[in-house]
Amino acid sequence: MELHQFFLYLAIILIAARLFSEFAGRHGIPSVIGELLAGLLVGPSLLGWVTPDATMKLLAEIGIILLLFEVGMDTDLFRLARSGIKPVVVAVVGFVLPFVLGYAVCRWGFGLDNLVALFIGGTLTATSIGITVRVLDDIGKRHEDEAQIVIGAAVLDDILGVLALAFLYQFAVQQEVSLAATGTVALYIVLFMLLSPLVAKLAGGIIDHYDRRAVTPGLLITMALALILLFSWLAHAVGAPLIMGGFAAGIALSQHFRFNLMHRLGLPALDRWFAPSPQLAHRLEEQMRPLIHTFAPLFFVMVGVSLNLNTVDWGSPRVWQLGGALIAVAFLGKLAAGFFIRESRFRQMAIGLSMIPRGEVGLIFAQLGLSQGILDAETYAALLIVIALTTIAPPFLLKAYYSRPART
Secondary structure (H helix, E strand, O other): HHHHHHHHHHHHHHHHHHHHHHHHOOOOOOHHHHHHHHHHHHHOOOOOOOOOHHHHHHHHHHHHHHOOOOOOHHHOHHHHHHHHOOHHHHHHHHHEEEEEEEEHHHHHHHOOOOHHHHHHHHHHHOOHHHHHHHHHHHHHOOOOOHHHHHHHHHHHHHHHHHHHHHHHHHHHHHHOOOOHHHHHHHHHHHHHHHHHHHHHHHHHHHHHHOOOOOOOOOOOHHHHHHHHHHHHHHHHHOOOOOOHHHHHHHHHHHOOOOOOHHHHHOHHHHHHOOOOOOOHHHHHHOOOOOOOHHHHHHHHHHHHOOOOOHHHHOOOOOHHHHHHHHHHHHHHHHHHHHHHHOOOHHHHHHHHHOOOOOOOOOOOOOHHHOOOOOOOHHHHHHHHHHHHHHHHHHHHHHHHHHOOOOOO
């Protein structure tokens, strides 16, 4: 892409995202819906002004990583720990049910090949944590107890999704699966999620120490951004999703993550170097917020741009039959996950609805299946309908659900 063309596309995306987000907000609609619709409008589905170009996707990835950094900063690990096993149960059930039901419907209901049925089942397991978090934020429920369960479950769901994608890709390319290789990736991801917040906490203390003594402005945001990008690179290096790096860095630099390593090691004199001040999180939030509000909408617009609805054969009965069956599986499989934990009925339903959005994660599965020749055009079109509906409908459903008076 020519440089001047890139600037034009970027300007179109930013203006469309802001206009549609503002319009949606003024009419009581979650702003993320406005940004998704902006992507559908300027993308190949309607006007065709913007295509899912690699450079735009790169900026979108930066946006979702920064958004997950903000989510990490707002996540209280101790509060999440008090949820106990609940996020794990929601994640596992929300992964297994759609996979099994999707496989069964495709294999025995429509007679599709084994590998095709596996890929479609894998696509239905996805949960887009970025969309889920934005929806909860738009309706003012991001700090509720059920939101903490949803965030924890969505993070685990992403990890399970990456393992499933690696498993299916290996099976598609090599016609065999190495359990040792999959287990190694899983071990690396677990170690990364356990160790990276501790390392980032130490780095945050050093950044804070020099920021309070810096003679030139901008050191805090520059070093924090570098830390986020570094951790995203490390996450990819161990086989985890890129967004896990931003999430881990956010957890470590938040005011909720209290871990005094130097005291535990018997080195209190090093506290001033390795223990961030309580004001660090507040200063960081103030400086990072404009950057997040600029880049995060790019991600949601690009999700809409990537949903090329012109590729769907709207007149094909098989597309609608398969799409309708998979939509039922996609909604029910995730919705049921909330009812496997002991919570009030109101919260169970809210958790289930929050786990439904597929977004970019589902698109990655579907596009990989198409590019590898596993999915034909009609099957891909049916999946595209499922992904579009499960991305756009849940924000409306959640807003309508929360507008009802809560029941005990």
